[in-house]
Amino acid sequence: xxxxxxxxxxxxxxxxxxxxxxxxxxxxxxxxxxxxxxxxxxxxxxxxxxxxxxxxxxxxxxxxxxxxxxxxxxxxxxxxxxxxxxxxxxxxxxxxxxxxxxxxxxxxxxxxxxxxxxxxxxxxxxxxxxxxx
Numbered sequence: 001x002x003x004x005x006x007x008x009x010x011x012x013x014x015x016x017x018x019x020x021x022x023x024x025x026x027x028x029x030x031x032x033x034x035x036x037x038x039x040x041x042x043x044x045x046x047x048x049x050x051x052x053x054x055x056x057x058x059x060x061x062x063x064x065x066x067x068x069x070x071x072x073x074x075x076x077x078x079x080x081x082x083x084x085x086x087x088x089x090x091x092x093x094x095x096x097x098x099x100x101x102x103x104x105x106x107x108x109x110x111x112x113x114x115x116x117x118x119x120x121x122x123x124x125x126x127x128x129x130x131x132x133x
Contacts, residue, residue, distance in 0.1 A: 009057035013129050016050040020126045023047045027115045037111050041098050044114045048095045051122055054129060055081065082125055091118045 023043040029036050052069040055076045059066050062079070066072045069092050077085030094110050 003061070005057065005061035009054060009061050010133060012050065012054045012057045013133065016047070016054045017126065017130075019043065019047040019050050020122060023119065023122065027119045032111065037107060040111055040114060041107070044118065045095055045098055047122055048091065048118070051125055052092070055125070058129065058132070081128060082121070084121065087117060088121055091121060094118070 023040075026032075026036070026040045026043050029040070032040060052072045056066045056072040058081065059072060059075050059079075064075050066075055070089065073082070073085060073088045073092065076082045077088070082088060091113075094113055097106070098110055
């Protein structure tokens, strides 16, 4: 019988999966216009938020205590749930920056980071957790 914490991470994973699939479709846009860039960033923010919360719930189902996104990333890295913990922390910084930045150059760099780097991190986590279900 599944415990409540195991059920919780699987429920959260369902939401993460939906957000991931939207982001997956959006990163395939080759030359996004301004509105598409805004959508990409928004979808990234939602997907990243659900990713770390799913990690947190998964870790708690495994007996770990996690209080923050950084703790979730560090613990997930330590148990090999994710790889490249340093890039995950950079992705977290950029995720926090997207809510407060209106500079076009910064926006373009974050869009590039999402499509070139961060999407692959999220995909790796998605595939790992999909396998864990």
